[in-house]
Amino acid sequence: MANIKELKMKIKSTKGTLKITQAMKLVSAAKLNKAQQAITTTRPYANELNETIKAVSALVEDYSHEYLNETENKQAVLLVISSNKGLCGGYNSQLGKEVKKFVSETDLDLKVFYIGKKAKEILKNNVNSGKQFDFEGMEPTFTEMQKIGQELATMFKTGEVGKILVAYNVFQSAIEFKPTIKQLLPMSLDENEKLELQNKFPFDFKYDPNPTEILDTLIPDAFSTTLWTSLLDGLASEHGARMSSMDSAVKNCKEAIRSQTLKMNKLRQAAITTELIEVISGAESLNT
Amino acid sequence: MGNFTVDILTPAKVIAKDLPAESLLVPTVKGQINVLVDHTHIVSKLETGMVSVFGGANDADKFFSVSTGVCKVLENKIIILTNTSEEKIDIELGRAKKALEYSENMLSGSESLSEDDFIKYTRKIERAKLRIQMASFKG
Numbered sequence: 001m002a003n004i005k006e007l008k009m010k011i012k013s014t015k016g017t018l019k020i021t022q023a024m025k026l027v028s029a030a031k032l033n034k035a036q037q038a039i040t041t042t043r044p045y046a047n048e049l050n051e052t053i054k055a056v057s058a059l060v061e062d063y064s065h066e067y068l069n070e071t072e073n074k075q076a077v078l079l080v081i082s083s084n085k086g087l088c089g090g091y092n093s094q095l096g097k098e099v100k101k102f103v104s105e106t107d108l109d110l111k112v113f114y115i116g117k118k119a120k121e122i123l124k125n126n127v128n129s130g131k132q133f134d135f136e137g138m139e140p141t142f143t144e145m146q147k148i149g150q151e152l153a154t155m156f157k158t159g160e161v162g163k164i165l166v167a168y169n170v171f172q173s174a175i176e177f178k179p180t181i182k183q184l185l186p187m188s189l190d191e192n193e194k195l196e197l198q199n200k201f202p203f204d205f206k207y208d209p210n211p212t213e214i215l216d217t218l219i220p221d222a223f224s225t226t227l228w229t230s231l232l233d234g235l236a237s238e239h240g241a242r243m244s245s246m247d248s249a250v251k252n253c254k255e256a257i258r259s260q261t262l263k264m265n266k267l268r269q270a271a272i273t274t275e276l277i278e279v280i281s282g283a284e285s286l287n288t
Numbered sequence: 289m290g291n292f293t294v295d296i297l298t299p300a301k302v303i304a305k306d307l308p309a310e311s312l313l314v315p316t317v318k319g320q321i322n323v324l325v326d327h328t329h330i331v332s333k334l335e336t337g338m339v340s341v342f343g344g345a346n347d348a349d350k351f352f353s354v355s356t357g358v359c360k361v362l363e364n365k366i367i368i369l370t371n372t373s374e375e376k377i378d379i380e381l382g383r384a385k386k387a388l389e390y391s392e393n394m395l396s397g398s399e400s401l402s403e404d405d406f407i408k409y410t411r412k413i414e415r416a417k418l419r420i421q422m423a424s425f426k427g
Contacts, residue, residue, distance in 0.1 A: 048367055
């Protein structure tokens with residue numbers, strides 16, 4: 001049975017942990033706020049951009065862009081966006097699970113690239129690991145992400161790989177995210193989607209100056225924007241996941257402190273009672 | 289006369305959402321176009337310039353700066369996608385003047401600039417000039 005001293009030590013260290021988790025929760029909440037704002041303000045632009053490209057490329061015939069062309073090449077790159085730090089609940093492990101599932105089902109020859117260290121730790125035994133991208137500061141910038149995008153796009157353009165995919169957690173709310181794998185390149189539309197769009201827009205747009213020039217400028221822009229939103233989604237989900245896991249850690253700490261204090265008090269009372277009995281029975285024996 | 293709505297979206301921010309308008313002026317690569325209600329469907333490339341949204345009798349007129357991007361007119365819903373945009377009332381004249389001066393110095397400076405930097409500063413000058421012009425414009 002644990003003695004009082006041991007319990008006291010335990011309570012003290014749990015209180016220390018409580019302070020840390022509480023602070024981490026606050027920090028994550030602040031970061032989440034910022035990240036959430038970033039993703040919610042970028043999303044409408046990204047969605048609208050993709051919609052426009054889809055509509056225009058479905059309506060325009062005989063248009064080809066190097067980002068749209070399907071290839072026979074089975075080589076593919078999967079970019080997994082995870083976090084550098086742990087203590088964020090199922091954020092990395094759920095994404096890892098999704099990637100493992102995808103890898104076992106696909107017929108592509110995948111090479112996995114990483115943003116964030118944690119996914120590599122989870123996946124390194126299951127997949128063919130490639131490069132790891134790092135950011136200079138704590139907060140990644142659009143330019144840094146654009147560079148990564150350019151590197152990936154070059155691999156695609158030179159024919160080194162036939163597909164570029166990205167795996168990340170889609171931010172849904174502060175306590176909810178969804179691991180997703182999305183194809184970035186080629187940005188091709190399947191025939192059904194094309195027909196659907198053609199039915200939706202039974203007219204053609206008037207283009208100024210011409211559809212080719214518009215698509216030529218929009219498509220590379222859409223590629224980097226999509227990549228950027230995936231990263232923002234990942235960041236917001238990470239902070240959300242960390243905040244909720246720290247919240248439950250705080251609750252657990254409080255509960256542990258409560259139960260340990262109770263146990264300690266019980267032990268202390270028992271010790272006092274035993275001592276009293278000893279004193280009283282000693283005095284009794286003197287009287288007789 | 290009916291109305292239509294205008295959205296102005298940038299990667300960094302939603303500048304305007306469902307802004308009611310009666311008439312709209314947009315700078316495109318082929319010149320300024322005027323959009324009224326029930327306009328035909330167009331997709332047009334933008335030029336750096338000023339977008340004027342005229343609200344008509346009930347709503348205020350608003351002015352925005354835009355840079356490269358596209359404008360899509362679809363069923364009385366106009367969506368402007370651009371890299372940067374600012375509403376006229378948010379423009380700070382002092383900052384714009386400083387930016388213009390700085391960029392012009394960079395361009396005329398002795399240091400040789402890379403091609404990317406050259407384009408960057410030329411665009412900066414374009415935007416700064418537009419801001420200054422807009423700030424002094426009484427709409």
